[in-house]
Amino acid sequence: MRMAQASWRSAATVLVASWFIAGPCLPQEHLTVEVGRDGDFITVAASADLKADLQIAWEVLSNYDDLARFIPDIRSSRVLKRDAGGLVVEQKGDFGVLFFRHAVEVTMEVSEEPQRRIVARAISGSMKDMETRYDLLPSERGVNLGYYGRFVPDFFLPPLIGLPLVRRSLERRCRAMAEEIERRAALARGEPRR
Numbered sequence: 001m002r003m004a005q006a007s008w009r010s011a012a013t014v015l016v017a018s019w020f021i022a023g024p025c026l027p028q029e030h031l032t033v034e035v036g037r038d039g040d041f042i043t044v045a046a047s048a049d050l051k052a053d054l055q056i057a058w059e060v061l062s063n064y065d066d067l068a069r070f071i072p073d074i075r076s077s078r079v080l081k082r083d084a085g086g087l088v089v090e091q092k093g094d095f096g097v098l099f100f101r102h103a104v105e106v107t108m109e110v111s112e113e114p115q116r117r118i119v120a121r122a123i124s125g126s127m128k129d130m131e132t133r134y135d136l137l138p139s140e141r142g143v144n145l146g147y148y149g150r151f152v153p154d155f156f157l158p159p160l161i162g163l164p165l166v167r168r169s170l171e172r173r174c175r176a177m178a179e180e181i182e183r184r185a186a187l188a189r190g191e192p193r194r
Contacts, residue, residue, distance in 0.1 A: 117136070
C-alpha cells in the first residue's frame with residue numbers, strides 16, 4: 001500500500017513539474033482555465049482574449065474536420081451528418097499526460113449560432129454525460145473565446161491527479177485553439193509568420 005501511495009505521489013510530482021516545463025506561446029494573462037467538481041460531474045471553464053476578429057475565430061472553431069491538425073491529443077474529428085437541425089460530430093483521441101493515457105471517443109450533437117456560440121452534447125462514446133459550449137464575444141483585443149463544460153467520463157480518473165490532468169488537457173487544447181485563431185488572424189492581416 002505504501003509503495004502504491006509513493007508511486008502516486010511521485011506521479012503527481014512529475015505531472016506538476018511537466019505543467020511548468022511546457023512553455024506557453026499565448027501569454028498567460030490572455031488565457032484562464034478553471035476545473036472543479038459538481039457531484040459526479042467534472043466542470044471546466046476557460047477563457048482566452050484573442051487578437052482576431054469574430055469571423056476568423058468562427059471559421060477555426062467550426063471547422064470540425066480540421067481540428068485534429070492542431071489540437072493536441074485529437075487523432076480525428078469529422079462531421080458525420082449536417083442538416084438544418086445541426087450536426088453530428090465524431091472525435092477520437094487520447095486523454096492524459098505522460099504515464100496516464102486513455103483512449104477517448106465521443107459522438108456529439110452540435111448546434112451552432114454562427115459567430116456567437118457552439119453547443120455540443122455527447123450522444124455516445126467515452127462519456128457517461130457531457131455538455132460543452134463555446135462562446136465568442138467582441139473584446140478590446142478583438143474577440144474573447146469562452147469554453148464551458150461538464151462531463152462524467154466512463155473511465156477511471158485517479159483521485160489525486162484526476163483534476164490536474166483535466167486542467168492540463170483543457171489548457172493545452174484551449175491554448176492550441178487560441179493560437180490557431182491568432183495565427184490565421186495574423187496571416188489575414190498580412191503579418192509575417194511567427
